[in-house]
Amino acid sequence: MLWAGLLTASAACYLLKLAGLSLPARLLQDARVQRTIPLVPIALLAALVATQTFSTGHHLVLDVRAAALGVAAIAVVLRAPFLVVVASAAATAALLRLL
Amino acid sequence: MVSARKGIIRDALGIGIASGAYALSFGAISTTAGLSLLQTCALSLLMFTGASQFAMVGVIGAGGSVWAGAATAALLGARNALYGVRLSSLLEVRGLRRAAAAQFVIDETTAMAIARDEVMDSRFAFWATGFALFALWNLGTLVGALATHALSNPRVLGLDAAPPAAFLALLAPRLRAREPFAIAIAAAVVALVCLPFVPAGIPLLIVAILVGLYGVFRLPAPRGGRRAAPGGESH
Numbered sequence: 001m002l003w004a005g006l007l008t009a010s011a012a013c014y015l016l017k018l019a020g021l022s023l024p025a026r027l028l029q030d031a032r033v034q035r036t037i038p039l040v041p042i043a044l045l046a047a048l049v050a051t052q053t054f055s056t057g058h059h060l061v062l063d064v065r066a067a068a069l070g071v072a073a074i075a076v077v078l079r080a081p082f083l084v085v086v087a088s089a090a091a092t093a094a095l096l097r098l099l
Numbered sequence: 100m101v102s103a104r105k106g107i108i109r110d111a112l113g114i115g116i117a118s119g120a121y122a123l124s125f126g127a128i129s130t131t132a133g134l135s136l137l138q139t140c141a142l143s144l145l146m147f148t149g150a151s152q153f154a155m156v157g158v159i160g161a162g163g164s165v166w167a168g169a170a171t172a173a174l175l176g177a178r179n180a181l182y183g184v185r186l187s188s189l190l191e192v193r194g195l196r197r198a199a200a201a202q203f204v205i206d207e208t209t210a211m212a213i214a215r216d217e218v219m220d221s222r223f224a225f226w227a228t229g230f231a232l233f234a235l236w237n238l239g240t241l242v243g244a245l246a247t248h249a250l251s252n253p254r255v256l257g258l259d260a261a262p263p264a265a266f267l268a269l270l271a272p273r274l275r276a277r278e279p280f281a282i283a284i285a286a287a288v289v290a291l292v293c294l295p296f297v298p299a300g301i302p303l304l305i306v307a308i309l310v311g312l313y314g315v316f317r318l319p320a321p322r323g324g325r326r327a328a329p330g331g332e333s334h
Binding site for chain 1: 117120121123124128134138141142145146147148150151154155157158159161162164165166168169170171172173174175176177178179180181182183184185186187188190192197198200201202204205255256257258259260261262263264265266267268269270271273274279282283284285286287288289290291294295296299302303306307309310311313314315
């Protein structure tokens with residue numbers, strides 16, 4: 001089941017890339033398509049940040065992940081490299097759990 | 100001409116090394132989410148688009164269904180279709196070369212290719228960046244996954260708290276104007292409000308539908324507004 005999902009999603013991502021190279025440009029050059037598609041990752045990434053920080057299963061929770069996200073936000077504002085942002089969040093969660 | 104190529108190779112390697120480092124965290128997060136070494140490496144080889152990969156393993160790691168993760172990954176991959184449109188006239192690839200080029204159509208290769216004045220430099224930049232990224236992204240994934248497999252409990256290192264930081268780092272370069280910022284806040288609130296009432300992963304799809312409706316029905320942006328540019332995934 002996991003493999004089926006991984007392979008299906010990979011195929012979908014590949015076909016989207018191929019579609020851009022292959023389909024007649026006018027199909028994707030519609031003004032509404034052009035301005036809507038770039039908004040999708042913004043909304044999804046923001047929703048992922050929120051749900052994965054403030055929930056466990058179906059419950060809204062506030063735990064060490066909120067502090068980890070706060071540290072990551074500071075690292076982002078300071079323009080730290082990607083790996084530093086992720087590592088600082090992980091380290092924050094690990095340290096707070098030790099307390 | 101020759102010095103332009105040298106500059107392109109240098110930039111491509113720089114981008115490749117930065118993404119290799121970021122692939123380390125993908126390998127670690129994917130392994131912590133419960134994917135096997137083979138599954139983790141297969142995603143980097145076959146999906147090869149960072150935000151979608153992080154979303155897929157993030158949703159699975161948080162207990163969502165694999166299909167909710169797959170839908171989110173595909174929605175995040177939709178922007179690559181727009182990059183493909185911009186690249187198709189530059190690359191002019193057919194047949195097998197097009198099939199190979201398609202896998203490289205992502206944020207970084209698009210940004211590198213459209214930044215050139217000469218069409219031959221654009222093509223060179225696309226392929227150089229594509230090969231460098233593909234090699235180092237997959238190497239980084241393998242190393243990150245192997246290192247995490249060696250740990251008895253990745254939670255001790257706080258790796259289970261890492262995905263939101265990865266999503267935030269992917270989101271930040273896209274928030275340079277007021278509208279995207281407002282959309283991000285609204286999306287976060289909507290997702291949290293629906294979360295207690297719908298199956299795991301579904302809040303993301305609700306958010307995707309709402310932003311789609313917003314994009315289609317809102318008033319057109321005033322003329323002369325900045326055109327959407329590919330957001331940098333790596334820094």
